Amino acid sequence: MNEPTEHYVAPYDAGVSFDELPDSAPSGKFKFTFTGWLGVIIVTFWIFVAVLGPFIAPYGENDLPFPDAYSEFQVPQPGAWLGTDDSDRDVLSRLMYGAGRTMGISFLATVLAYFIGVVLGIGAAVSSPKVDMVISRINDALLSLPSIMLGLVVVAAVGSSIPVLIVTAGLIYSSVIFRLSRALGMEIKVSDFVEAAQARGEGRWWIITKEIWPNARMPLITDFGLRLIYVILFISSLSFLGLGVQPPQADWGSMVRENLGALQYGESVFSVIAPALSIATLTVAINLIVDDVSAHSGGRLSNRL
Amino acid sequence: MLPLIAKRLAVGLLTVLAVSVIIFFGTKVLPGDAAQIRLGQAATAENIAAMRERLGLDQPMIVQYWNWLKNFLSGNLGVSLSADVPITELINDRYKYTLIVSGLTALIGVPISLMLGILGAMFPGSLYDRVLTFISVSLVAAPEFFTATLLVLLFVFWLGMGNAVVVGSIDDKGFFELIKHFALPITTLCFVIASQLIRMSRAAVLNVMSSPYVEMAILKGVPRKRIIFRHALLNALGPIVNVVALNLAYLVTGVIVVEVYFGYPGLATLIVQGVQTRDFVLIQGLGMLFCLTYVVLMLIADIAAFASNPRLRHPK
Numbered sequence: 001m002n003e004p005t006e007h008y009v010a011p012y013d014a015g016v017s018f019d020e021l022p023d024s025a026p027s028g029k030f031k032f033t034f035t036g037w038l039g040v041i042i043v044t045f046w047i048f049v050a051v052l053g054p055f056i057a058p059y060g061e062n063d064l065p066f067p068d069a070y071s072e073f074q075v076p077q078p079g080a081w082l083g084t085d086d087s088d089r090d091v092l093s094r095l096m097y098g099a100g101r102t103m104g105i106s107f108l109a110t111v112l113a114y115f116i117g118v119v120l121g122i123g124a125a126v127s128s129p130k131v132d133m134v135i136s137r138i139n140d141a142l143l144s145l146p147s148i149m150l151g152l153v154v155v156a157a158v159g160s161s162i163p164v165l166i167v168t169a170g171l172i173y174s175s176v177i178f179r180l181s182r183a184l185g186m187e188i189k190v191s192d193f194v195e196a197a198q199a200r201g202e203g204r205w206w207i208i209t210k211e212i213w214p215n216a217r218m219p220l221i222t223d224f225g226l227r228l229i230y231v232i233l234f235i236s237s238l239s240f241l242g243l244g245v246q247p248p249q250a251d252w253g254s255m256v257r258e259n260l261g262a263l264q265y266g267e268s269v270f271s272v273i274a275p276a277l278s279i280a281t282l283t284v285a286i287n288l289i290v291d292d293v294s295a296h297s298g299g300r301l302s303n304r305l
Numbered sequence: 306m307l308p309l310i311a312k313r314l315a316v317g318l319l320t321v322l323a324v325s326v327i328i329f330f331g332t333k334v335l336p337g338d339a340a341q342i343r344l345g346q347a348a349t350a351e352n353i354a355a356m357r358e359r360l361g362l363d364q365p366m367i368v369q370y371w372n373w374l375k376n377f378l379s380g381n382l383g384v385s386l387s388a389d390v391p392i393t394e395l396i397n398d399r400y401k402y403t404l405i406v407s408g409l410t411a412l413i414g415v416p417i418s419l420m421l422g423i424l425g426a427m428f429p430g431s432l433y434d435r436v437l438t439f440i441s442v443s444l445v446a447a448p449e450f451f452t453a454t455l456l457v458l459l460f461v462f463w464l465g466m467g468n469a470v471v472v473g474s475i476d477d478k479g480f481f482e483l484i485k486h487f488a489l490p491i492t493t494l495c496f497v498i499a500s501q502l503i504r505m506s507r508a509a510v511l512n513v514m515s516s517p518y519v520e521m522a523i524l525k526g527v528p529r530k531r532i533i534f535r536h537a538l539l540n541a542l543g544p545i546v547n548v549v550a551l552n553l554a555y556l557v558t559g560v561i562v563v564e565v566y567f568g569y570p571g572l573a574t575l576i577v578q579g580v581q582t583r584d585f586v587l588i589q590g591l592g593m594l595f596c597l598t599y600v601v602l603m604l605i606a607d608i609a610a611f612a613s614n615p616r617l618r619h620p621k
Contacts, residue, residue: 141323
């Protein structure tokens with residue numbers, strides 16, 4: 001799980017410049033490239049699996065396809081198209097149940113992170129410098145910790161469950177979004193149209209909702225995909241370490257962990273490849289979409305602010 | 306420059322303090338009592354009270370924090386709740402594994418990735434550059450255990466080399482024997498840092514290459530090789546040091562996953578065990594060590610950025 005290039009100084013796309021606002025009108029109509037379409041197709045596929053998974057899975061999450069036989073780590077065959085796992089369960093069915101869990105937890109956590117980050121970030125941007133400094137300093141301290149360490153401390157303290165995972169990931173990743181939305185808010189606050197609104201005598205609430213938010217909205221939304229990738233990787237890593245989604249519930253990260261034995265004893269490896277490949281295709285596909293969208297809107301947000 | 310570094314150091318120190326507060330009080334909300342855990346269920350009330358006094362748990366929270374911080378600074382990390390041995394002893398048995406793997410990763414991975422990245426910047430838009438960018442962009446988004454699985458499949462299953470678990474003692478092994486011993490974990494981590502390093506070093510050199518003085522050098526007719534090595538690279542050095550320090554900090558996460566994946570006894574598996582057994586003395590001590598490493602590397606990255614770019618020293 002690589003962290004984003006948040007602290008990096010030089011812009012990733014050299015030569016991109018911004019005159020007014022980061023979302024100054026993009027040139028031309030938005031079009032996906034070939035790789036962008038590939039990303040869209042893969043992500044759509046996984047969304048379908050996540051939503052329909054429990055209904056179309058051939059077996060239940062913890063059912064055994066071959067209840068009468070010793071069938072640990074079977075190779076793919078009719079009846080178990082991706083083989084069986086360390087407890088004789090059907091890998092394909094678990095993959096389908098896990099899809100919804102991995103993607104659902106990550107999606108909700110990212111939405112929560114956005115909610116907290118944007119409210120506090122724009123709030124800090126428009127409030128007094130003292131309040132802003134206090135919130136920003138606390139945020140800096142959180143940002144300077146490896147996110148997996150924070151996750152470990154929280155899980156150690158309150159135990160692991162799906163709501164805990166969502167809230168933990170949401171809180172940890174809200175600090176990055178706080179930074180981005182605060183920087184955006186600061187930039188917009190000093191623009192001419194906000195000054196004009198202030199001169200007209202508009203209140204603070206008007207300025208936030210009618211001036212700052214409409215202008216900060218698009219850049220923040222285009223950054224959503226990137227944040228989602230990091231949250232998926234974070235949740236999967238925690239599950240892989242045995243500290244995320246708890247057995248017997250399936251989730252892609254914990255499936256890799258459960259079946260590591262297959263690699264070590266040289267058994268059928270599909271039980272490890274399938275979930276690992278699922279995560280990789282999902283995150284890489286989102287990344288392909290993100291690349292197209294950010295190329296259109298002028299580079300990644302974190303590199304621009 | 307010096308006052309700026311001093312300021313950064315002060316901020317770093319404050320961060321470490323804040324981190325210690327988060328880690329200490331974060332683990333204090335744990336249900337259950339250290340004395341109870343140490344003595345087990347059969348302990349009498351008097352025994353627990355005596356143990357609480359011995360461990361200093363009867364004192365107010367803030368005093369406990371202060372004592373813990375003092376002990377940490379003097380190298381006393383406390384006694385593990387689940388194993389009943391000093392944390393320092395546990396660390397002593399294991400720190401070599403973590404240090405060797407991350408050290409060798411840095412030693413091998415950093416120069417290779419930098420070279421690849423700079424080569425990409427030398428021929429921007431070429432086939433080599435596009436393939437490199439595509440691979441590194443894909444790898445950035447893939448989890449460590451995916452890379453590790455691919456490597457195990459390739460080396461262990463197809464080529465029949467090595468083992469999917471790292472076993473055996475590392476005592477009295479030479480440099481190359483160690484590389485061989487940890488070949489798979491090191492390669493995995495090299496891929497993890499390479500994806501970011503290639504992208505960032507390429508961008509850093511490209512950034513310098515688009516500056517007016519390089520354009521001037523091109524117009525003067527300076528050979529391309531000379532432009533890259535004498536003009537661009539020297540000025541990209543600061544950003545590159547920044548990038549290297551950042552990526553070594555990101556290694557902290559990678560090391561945890563890779564140790565669990567390949568199952569060798571390093572510090573990361575120790576802290577994961579600590580979380581599973583709710584041994585919060587262990588989590589506090591090790592968590593501080595990991596975060597400290599991370600903060601120091603971030604600090605180096607920060608100072609490198611300042612040192613190399615005068616514009617950052619005088620923000621608008």
